[in-house]
Amino acid sequence: MLIVQKYGGTSVGNPDRIKNVAKRVVRTKEQGHSVVVVVSAMSGETDKLINLASQVSDNPDPREMDMLVSTGERVTIALLAMAIQTLGHNACSFTGRQAGIISDSVHTKARIEKISTDRITQVLQDGGIAVIAGFQGIDEHSDVTTLGRGGSDLTAVAIAAALKADYCDIYTDVDGVYTTDPNVVPQARKLNKISYEEMLEMASSGAKVLQTRSVEFAKKYSVPVRVLSSFNDNPGTLVTKEDSDMENVVVSGVACDKNQVKVTIIGVPDRPGVAAKIFGTIASNNIIVDMIIQNIGEGGLTDMTFTVPKPDAKKVMEVMKQVVAEIGSKGVSIKDDIAKVSIIGVGMRSHSGVAAQMFAALAKERINIMMISTSEIKISCVIDAKYAELAVRVLHENFNMDKAA
Numbered sequence: 001m002l003i004v005q006k007y008g009g010t011s012v013g014n015p016d017r018i019k020n021v022a023k024r025v026v027r028t029k030e031q032g033h034s035v036v037v038v039v040s041a042m043s044g045e046t047d048k049l050i051n052l053a054s055q056v057s058d059n060p061d062p063r064e065m066d067m068l069v070s071t072g073e074r075v076t077i078a079l080l081a082m083a084i085q086t087l088g089h090n091a092c093s094f095t096g097r098q099a100g101i102i103s104d105s106v107h108t109k110a111r112i113e114k115i116s117t118d119r120i121t122q123v124l125q126d127g128g129i130a131v132i133a134g135f136q137g138i139d140e141h142s143d144v145t146t147l148g149r150g151g152s153d154l155t156a157v158a159i160a161a162a163l164k165a166d167y168c169d170i171y172t173d174v175d176g177v178y179t180t181d182p183n184v185v186p187q188a189r190k191l192n193k194i195s196y197e198e199m200l201e202m203a204s205s206g207a208k209v210l211q212t213r214s215v216e217f218a219k220k221y222s223v224p225v226r227v228l229s230s231f232n233d234n235p236g237t238l239v240t241k242e243d244s245d246m247e248n249v250v251v252s253g254v255a256c257d258k259n260q261v262k263v264t265i266i267g268v269p270d271r272p273g274v275a276a277k278i279f280g281t282i283a284s285n286n287i288i289v290d291m292i293i294q295n296i297g298e299g300g301l302t303d304m305t306f307t308v309p310k311p312d313a314k315k316v317m318e319v320m321k322q323v324v325a326e327i328g329s330k331g332v333s334i335k336d337d338i339a340k341v342s343i344i345g346v347g348m349r350s351h352s353g354v355a356a357q358m359f360a361a362l363a364k365e366r367i368n369i370m371m372i373s374t375s376e377i378k379i380s381c382v383i384d385a386k387y388a389e390l391a392v393r394v395l396h397e398n399f400n401m402d403k404a405a
Contacts (some may be wrong), residue, residue: 001166003028006038006134006156010173011230014045015044021230022083025129029089034124038134040155041072062107066146075132081131090128091104094119101137103145106248106286108156110145112137150157150211157214161221163356168225170210175229176237177209179401184389187402195242197254198344201378205342206257243344246304251345251399255393258339258385260290261313264305265320267330274327281323289313291373291382310336339388342380355379361398367391
Protein backbone atom coordinates (compact mmCIF):
# COMPACT_ATOMS: atom_id res chain seq x y z
CA MET A 1 0.00 0.00 0.00
CA LEU A 2 0.97 3.64 -0.46
CA ILE A 3 0.36 5.60 2.74
CA VAL A 4 0.72 9.34 3.27
CA GLN A 5 1.34 10.22 6.91
CA LYS A 6 1.02 13.72 8.36
CA TYR A 7 2.44 14.79 11.72
CA GLY A 8 1.43 18.05 13.39
CA GLY A 9 3.51 20.46 15.43
CA THR A 10 3.09 18.72 18.80
CA SER A 11 4.08 15.39 17.24
CA VAL A 12 7.42 16.91 16.13
CA GLY A 13 7.73 19.40 18.99
CA ASN A 14 11.31 18.51 20.00
CA PRO A 15 14.17 16.24 18.82
CA ASP A 16 12.97 13.25 20.89
CA ARG A 17 9.50 13.46 19.38
CA ILE A 18 11.01 13.76 15.90
CA LYS A 19 12.98 10.55 16.61
CA ASN A 20 9.75 8.83 17.70
CA VAL A 21 8.03 9.93 14.48
CA ALA A 22 11.00 8.56 12.52
CA LYS A 23 10.56 5.18 14.26
CA ARG A 24 6.84 5.15 13.42
CA VAL A 25 7.54 6.02 9.78
CA VAL A 26 10.22 3.33 9.50
CA ARG A 27 7.93 0.76 11.11
CA THR A 28 5.29 1.48 8.45
CA LYS A 29 7.95 1.18 5.75
CA GLU A 30 9.19 -2.13 7.14
CA GLN A 31 5.64 -3.48 7.05
CA GLY A 32 6.00 -3.35 3.28
CA HIS A 33 4.29 -0.04 2.54
CA SER A 34 5.51 2.92 0.50
CA VAL A 35 5.53 6.00 2.72
CA VAL A 36 5.30 9.74 2.14
CA VAL A 37 5.48 11.96 5.23
CA VAL A 38 4.13 15.51 5.55
CA VAL A 39 5.12 17.52 8.62
CA SER A 40 4.27 20.84 10.23
CA ALA A 41 6.69 23.21 11.93
CA MET A 42 7.73 22.27 15.45
CA SER A 43 5.11 23.27 18.02
CA GLY A 44 5.19 27.01 18.70
CA GLU A 45 7.66 27.85 15.91
CA THR A 46 5.13 29.49 13.59
CA ASP A 47 3.87 31.69 16.43
CA LYS A 48 7.47 32.70 17.23
CA LEU A 49 8.03 33.73 13.62
CA ILE A 50 4.77 35.72 13.55
CA ASN A 51 5.83 37.44 16.77
CA LEU A 52 9.18 38.37 15.21
CA ALA A 53 7.32 39.97 12.30
CA SER A 54 5.15 42.00 14.68
CA GLN A 55 8.28 43.40 16.30
CA VAL A 56 9.48 44.97 13.05
CA SER A 57 6.15 45.89 11.41
CA ASP A 58 2.62 46.73 12.51
CA ASN A 59 1.26 45.56 9.16
CA PRO A 60 3.63 42.97 7.64
CA ASP A 61 3.46 42.43 3.89
CA PRO A 62 1.66 39.09 3.18
CA ARG A 63 4.30 37.98 0.66
CA GLU A 64 7.10 38.51 3.17
CA MET A 65 5.07 36.79 5.90
CA ASP A 66 4.84 33.70 3.69
CA MET A 67 8.58 33.81 3.10
CA LEU A 68 9.12 34.02 6.86
CA VAL A 69 6.71 31.45 8.28
CA SER A 70 7.47 28.84 5.60
CA THR A 71 10.91 28.41 7.16
CA GLY A 72 9.45 26.57 10.16
CA GLU A 73 8.60 23.46 8.14
CA ARG A 74 12.02 23.45 6.45
CA VAL A 75 13.65 22.82 9.83
CA THR A 76 11.34 19.90 10.60
CA ILE A 77 11.67 18.10 7.27
CA ALA A 78 15.47 18.20 7.41
CA LEU A 79 15.57 16.91 10.99
CA LEU A 80 13.07 14.14 10.29
CA ALA A 81 14.91 13.03 7.14
CA MET A 82 18.15 12.86 9.18
CA ALA A 83 16.41 10.83 11.92
CA ILE A 84 15.04 8.35 9.37
CA GLN A 85 18.47 8.01 7.74
CA THR A 86 19.99 7.28 11.16
CA LEU A 87 17.59 4.32 11.39
CA GLY A 88 19.04 2.90 8.18
CA HIS A 89 16.46 4.02 5.60
CA ASN A 90 16.85 6.38 2.67
CA ALA A 91 14.87 9.61 3.10
CA CYS A 92 14.77 12.84 1.13
CA SER A 93 13.22 16.11 2.29
CA PHE A 94 11.30 18.47 0.01
CA THR A 95 9.99 22.00 0.45
CA GLY A 96 6.57 22.72 -1.04
CA ARG A 97 8.30 24.06 -4.12
CA GLN A 98 10.51 20.98 -4.53
CA ALA A 99 7.49 18.72 -4.03
CA GLY A 100 5.77 20.41 -6.99
CA ILE A 101 2.92 22.07 -5.07
CA ILE A 102 1.59 24.94 -7.20
CA SER A 103 -0.92 27.36 -5.68
CA ASP A 104 -2.68 30.59 -6.51
CA SER A 105 -1.15 33.90 -5.38
CA VAL A 106 -3.35 34.68 -2.36
CA HIS A 107 -0.60 34.98 0.24
CA THR A 108 -1.17 33.57 3.75
CA LYS A 109 -4.20 31.52 2.60
CA ALA A 110 -3.38 30.20 -0.87
CA ARG A 111 -5.30 27.41 -2.57
CA ILE A 112 -3.57 24.46 -4.23
CA GLU A 113 -4.06 24.41 -8.01
CA LYS A 114 -1.96 21.41 -9.05
CA ILE A 115 0.80 19.09 -7.88
CA SER A 116 3.61 17.70 -10.00
CA THR A 117 4.66 14.52 -8.19
CA ASP A 118 7.63 13.50 -10.37
CA ARG A 119 10.32 13.96 -7.71
CA ILE A 120 8.23 12.30 -4.98
CA THR A 121 7.45 9.34 -7.25
CA GLN A 122 11.15 8.92 -8.09
CA VAL A 123 12.09 8.69 -4.41
CA LEU A 124 9.38 6.05 -3.85
CA GLN A 125 10.49 4.05 -6.89
CA ASP A 126 14.05 4.08 -5.52
CA GLY A 127 12.75 2.59 -2.25
CA GLY A 128 13.10 5.77 -0.24
CA ILE A 129 10.81 7.82 2.01
CA ALA A 130 9.73 11.31 0.88
CA VAL A 131 9.48 13.92 3.65
CA ILE A 132 7.49 16.98 2.57
CA ALA A 133 6.99 20.39 4.17
CA GLY A 134 3.32 20.97 4.85
CA PHE A 135 1.49 24.29 4.70
CA GLN A 136 3.37 25.71 1.70
CA GLY A 137 3.74 25.86 -2.07
CA ILE A 138 4.70 28.32 -4.78
CA ASP A 139 2.64 30.41 -7.19
CA GLU A 140 3.15 30.93 -10.93
CA HIS A 141 5.76 33.63 -10.19
CA SER A 142 7.78 31.16 -8.05
CA ASP A 143 6.90 33.14 -4.91
CA VAL A 144 6.49 31.12 -1.72
CA THR A 145 2.87 30.84 -0.55
CA THR A 146 1.31 29.35 2.57
CA LEU A 147 -2.05 27.59 2.84
CA GLY A 148 -3.40 29.08 6.06
CA ARG A 149 -3.52 27.66 9.59
CA GLY A 150 -3.78 23.87 9.54
CA GLY A 151 -2.52 23.87 5.96
CA SER A 152 -0.33 20.81 6.54
CA ASP A 153 -3.51 18.70 6.65
CA LEU A 154 -4.40 20.06 3.22
CA THR A 155 -0.91 19.33 1.90
CA ALA A 156 -1.14 15.72 3.07
CA VAL A 157 -4.59 15.10 1.57
CA ALA A 158 -3.64 16.81 -1.70
CA ILE A 159 -0.44 14.73 -1.99
CA ALA A 160 -2.47 11.58 -1.22
CA ALA A 161 -4.97 12.49 -3.94
CA ALA A 162 -2.23 13.24 -6.49
CA LEU A 163 -0.42 9.96 -5.73
CA LYS A 164 -3.70 7.98 -5.47
CA ALA A 165 -2.59 6.78 -2.04
CA ASP A 166 -4.51 4.02 -0.25
CA TYR A 167 -4.75 6.06 2.97
CA CYS A 168 -3.92 9.49 4.29
CA ASP A 169 -3.12 9.12 7.99
CA ILE A 170 -3.34 12.35 10.01
CA TYR A 171 -1.41 11.95 13.28
CA THR A 172 -2.34 14.45 16.00
CA ASP A 173 -2.28 14.73 19.79
CA VAL A 174 -5.70 13.02 19.98
CA ASP A 175 -6.47 9.46 18.92
CA GLY A 176 -9.47 10.16 16.70
CA VAL A 177 -12.57 12.26 16.18
CA TYR A 178 -14.77 12.59 19.26
CA THR A 179 -18.43 13.52 19.63
CA THR A 180 -17.14 16.78 21.12
CA ASP A 181 -14.04 18.16 22.86
CA PRO A 182 -13.21 15.71 25.71
CA ASN A 183 -11.69 18.63 27.64
CA VAL A 184 -15.18 20.16 27.83
CA VAL A 185 -17.19 16.93 28.11
CA PRO A 186 -15.23 14.05 29.70
CA GLN A 187 -17.97 11.64 28.53
CA ALA A 188 -17.24 12.45 24.87
CA ARG A 189 -17.02 9.27 22.78
CA LYS A 190 -14.56 8.46 20.03
CA LEU A 191 -16.20 7.72 16.67
CA ASN A 192 -15.03 4.69 14.68
CA LYS A 193 -15.96 6.41 11.44
CA ILE A 194 -17.51 9.64 10.25
CA SER A 195 -18.69 10.83 6.84
CA TYR A 196 -16.85 13.49 4.86
CA GLU A 197 -19.96 15.69 5.14
CA GLU A 198 -20.12 15.41 8.93
CA MET A 199 -16.39 15.96 9.33
CA LEU A 200 -16.57 18.99 7.04
CA GLU A 201 -19.37 20.52 9.09
CA MET A 202 -17.57 19.77 12.36
CA ALA A 203 -14.32 21.29 11.08
CA SER A 204 -16.07 24.43 9.83
CA SER A 205 -17.94 24.69 13.14
CA GLY A 206 -14.85 24.83 15.33
CA ALA A 207 -13.67 21.22 15.79
CA LYS A 208 -9.88 21.49 15.49
CA VAL A 209 -9.07 17.88 14.55
CA LEU A 210 -8.88 18.50 10.79
CA GLN A 211 -8.59 21.64 8.70
CA THR A 212 -11.78 22.41 6.71
CA ARG A 213 -10.18 22.61 3.27
CA SER A 214 -8.39 19.29 3.79
CA VAL A 215 -11.76 17.60 4.35
CA GLU A 216 -13.19 19.29 1.23
CA PHE A 217 -10.24 17.97 -0.76
CA ALA A 218 -10.60 14.47 0.70
CA LYS A 219 -14.29 14.38 -0.19
CA LYS A 220 -13.72 15.70 -3.72
CA TYR A 221 -11.07 13.07 -4.51
CA SER A 222 -12.44 10.26 -2.27
CA VAL A 223 -9.27 10.06 -0.18
CA PRO A 224 -9.78 7.76 2.86
CA VAL A 225 -8.47 9.70 5.87
CA ARG A 226 -7.58 8.12 9.20
CA VAL A 227 -7.21 10.35 12.27
CA LEU A 228 -4.71 8.76 14.69
CA SER A 229 -2.50 9.67 17.65
CA SER A 230 1.25 9.95 17.28
CA PHE A 231 1.62 9.07 20.98
CA ASN A 232 -0.11 5.66 21.05
CA ASP A 233 -1.27 2.86 18.75
CA ASN A 234 -5.00 3.10 19.52
CA PRO A 235 -7.37 2.64 16.57
CA GLY A 236 -8.44 6.02 15.23
CA THR A 237 -11.37 7.39 13.24
CA LEU A 238 -11.90 6.75 9.54
CA VAL A 239 -13.26 9.70 7.55
CA THR A 240 -15.00 8.20 4.55
CA LYS A 241 -18.10 8.09 2.36
CA GLU A 242 -21.50 8.11 4.05
CA ASP A 243 -23.17 4.74 4.66
CA SER A 244 -26.52 3.56 6.02
CA ASP A 245 -25.17 2.99 9.56
CA MET A 246 -24.37 6.68 9.88
CA GLU A 247 -27.98 7.68 9.15
CA ASN A 248 -29.21 5.79 12.22
CA VAL A 249 -27.48 8.33 14.48
CA VAL A 250 -29.44 11.59 14.58
CA VAL A 251 -26.60 13.77 15.93
CA SER A 252 -22.99 12.60 15.64
CA GLY A 253 -21.25 15.51 17.29
CA VAL A 254 -21.39 18.98 18.78
CA ALA A 255 -18.79 21.64 17.97
CA CYS A 256 -18.00 25.06 19.36
CA ASP A 257 -16.23 27.94 17.64
CA LYS A 258 -15.10 30.95 19.69
CA ASN A 259 -13.02 32.30 16.84
CA GLN A 260 -15.84 34.35 15.28
CA VAL A 261 -17.04 37.94 15.57
CA LYS A 262 -20.51 39.32 14.83
CA VAL A 263 -20.66 42.37 12.58
CA THR A 264 -23.85 44.46 12.27
CA ILE A 265 -24.42 47.15 9.66
CA ILE A 266 -27.15 49.48 10.95
CA GLY A 267 -29.67 51.26 8.74
CA VAL A 268 -28.83 49.61 5.43
CA PRO A 269 -30.86 50.99 2.48
CA ASP A 270 -33.37 48.24 1.64
CA ARG A 271 -32.94 48.13 -2.13
CA PRO A 272 -31.57 45.71 -4.75
CA GLY A 273 -27.79 45.55 -5.14
CA VAL A 274 -26.83 46.74 -1.65
CA ALA A 275 -26.16 43.24 -0.27
CA ALA A 276 -24.12 42.44 -3.39
CA LYS A 277 -22.06 45.59 -2.77
CA ILE A 278 -21.42 44.69 0.88
CA PHE A 279 -20.49 41.04 0.42
CA GLY A 280 -18.75 41.57 -2.91
CA THR A 281 -16.38 43.99 -1.18
CA ILE A 282 -15.79 41.52 1.65
CA ALA A 283 -15.09 38.70 -0.83
CA SER A 284 -12.65 40.85 -2.81
CA ASN A 285 -10.65 41.21 0.41
CA ASN A 286 -10.50 37.38 0.81
CA ILE A 287 -12.60 37.43 3.99
CA ILE A 288 -14.86 34.43 4.54
CA VAL A 289 -18.40 35.16 5.78
CA ASP A 290 -20.17 32.43 7.72
CA MET A 291 -23.69 33.28 8.97
CA ILE A 292 -25.86 36.10 7.56
CA ILE A 293 -29.13 37.56 8.86
CA GLN A 294 -31.11 40.49 7.45
CA ASN A 295 -33.90 41.99 9.55
CA ILE A 296 -37.31 42.89 8.13
CA GLY A 297 -37.04 46.38 6.64
CA GLU A 298 -38.83 49.39 8.05
CA GLY A 299 -39.00 52.81 6.44
CA GLY A 300 -36.76 51.70 3.61
CA LEU A 301 -33.96 50.66 5.98
CA THR A 302 -32.86 47.34 7.48
CA ASP A 303 -30.07 45.95 9.67
CA MET A 304 -27.71 43.29 8.32
CA THR A 305 -25.67 41.00 10.59
CA PHE A 306 -23.00 38.47 9.66
CA THR A 307 -20.08 36.61 11.22
CA VAL A 308 -16.44 36.45 10.12
CA PRO A 309 -13.30 34.82 11.60
CA LYS A 310 -11.87 36.78 14.54
CA PRO A 311 -8.45 37.34 12.86
CA ASP A 312 -10.29 39.24 10.09
CA ALA A 313 -12.17 41.55 12.52
CA LYS A 314 -9.87 44.55 12.11
CA LYS A 315 -9.75 44.22 8.34
CA VAL A 316 -13.52 43.81 7.96
CA MET A 317 -14.18 46.90 10.08
CA GLU A 318 -11.86 48.98 7.89
CA VAL A 319 -13.59 47.67 4.75
CA MET A 320 -17.10 48.16 6.17
CA LYS A 321 -16.52 51.77 7.22
CA GLN A 322 -15.75 52.53 3.60
CA VAL A 323 -18.78 50.59 2.33
CA VAL A 324 -21.11 52.18 4.92
CA ALA A 325 -20.15 55.62 3.60
CA GLU A 326 -20.74 54.55 0.00
CA ILE A 327 -24.20 52.99 0.55
CA GLY A 328 -25.44 55.62 3.01
CA SER A 329 -25.84 53.29 5.99
CA LYS A 330 -26.01 54.62 9.57
CA GLY A 331 -22.97 52.75 10.89
CA VAL A 332 -21.32 49.44 11.76
CA SER A 333 -20.74 47.66 15.07
CA ILE A 334 -18.85 44.55 16.11
CA LYS A 335 -19.30 42.04 18.95
CA ASP A 336 -16.42 39.68 19.65
CA ASP A 337 -17.54 37.86 22.83
CA ILE A 338 -19.65 35.33 20.94
CA ALA A 339 -19.51 31.60 20.27
CA LYS A 340 -21.05 29.45 17.56
CA VAL A 341 -22.38 26.12 18.86
CA SER A 342 -23.38 23.51 16.29
CA ILE A 343 -24.87 20.03 16.24
CA ILE A 344 -23.99 17.81 13.27
CA GLY A 345 -25.28 14.51 11.92
CA VAL A 346 -26.33 12.97 8.60
CA GLY A 347 -29.24 11.40 10.48
CA MET A 348 -30.90 14.85 10.59
CA ARG A 349 -31.98 14.30 6.99
CA SER A 350 -34.39 11.58 8.07
CA HIS A 351 -35.40 12.73 11.56
CA SER A 352 -37.72 15.64 12.38
CA GLY A 353 -37.80 17.89 15.43
CA VAL A 354 -34.04 18.15 15.88
CA ALA A 355 -33.99 21.97 15.81
CA ALA A 356 -36.84 22.20 18.31
CA GLN A 357 -35.02 19.82 20.65
CA MET A 358 -31.83 21.88 20.40
CA PHE A 359 -33.58 25.20 21.04
CA ALA A 360 -35.53 23.76 23.99
CA ALA A 361 -32.33 22.42 25.58
CA LEU A 362 -30.66 25.84 25.35
CA ALA A 363 -33.77 27.67 26.54
CA LYS A 364 -33.95 25.44 29.62
CA GLU A 365 -30.53 26.81 30.63
CA ARG A 366 -31.67 30.36 29.77
CA ILE A 367 -29.12 30.63 26.96
CA ASN A 368 -30.22 33.28 24.46
CA ILE A 369 -29.80 32.61 20.73
CA MET A 370 -28.64 35.60 18.63
CA MET A 371 -28.38 33.94 15.21
CA ILE A 372 -29.38 30.61 13.67
CA SER A 373 -28.22 28.88 10.51
CA THR A 374 -29.04 25.43 9.20
CA SER A 375 -27.99 22.98 6.53
CA GLU A 376 -29.20 19.47 5.77
CA ILE A 377 -26.96 18.00 8.45
CA LYS A 378 -26.10 20.91 10.76
CA ILE A 379 -27.81 23.47 13.01
CA SER A 380 -25.71 26.35 14.37
CA CYS A 381 -26.57 28.97 16.98
CA VAL A 382 -24.60 32.09 17.93
CA ILE A 383 -24.68 32.69 21.68
CA ASP A 384 -22.74 34.67 24.30
CA ALA A 385 -19.23 33.23 24.63
CA LYS A 386 -19.59 32.82 28.41
CA TYR A 387 -22.23 30.11 27.86
CA ALA A 388 -20.24 28.15 25.24
CA GLU A 389 -19.03 25.23 27.39
CA LEU A 390 -22.39 24.95 29.16
CA ALA A 391 -24.18 24.78 25.80
CA VAL A 392 -21.85 22.05 24.55
CA ARG A 393 -22.37 19.93 27.69
CA VAL A 394 -26.15 20.38 27.61
CA LEU A 395 -26.48 19.46 23.93
CA HIS A 396 -24.11 16.49 24.23
CA GLU A 397 -26.22 15.08 27.06
CA ASN A 398 -29.56 16.00 25.47
CA PHE A 399 -28.81 14.07 22.28
CA ASN A 400 -27.28 11.09 24.16
CA MET A 401 -23.96 11.39 22.35
CA ASP A 402 -22.12 9.57 25.11
CA LYS A 403 -23.92 6.35 24.09
CA ALA A 404 -23.06 4.32 21.00
CA ALA A 405 -25.91 3.73 18.54
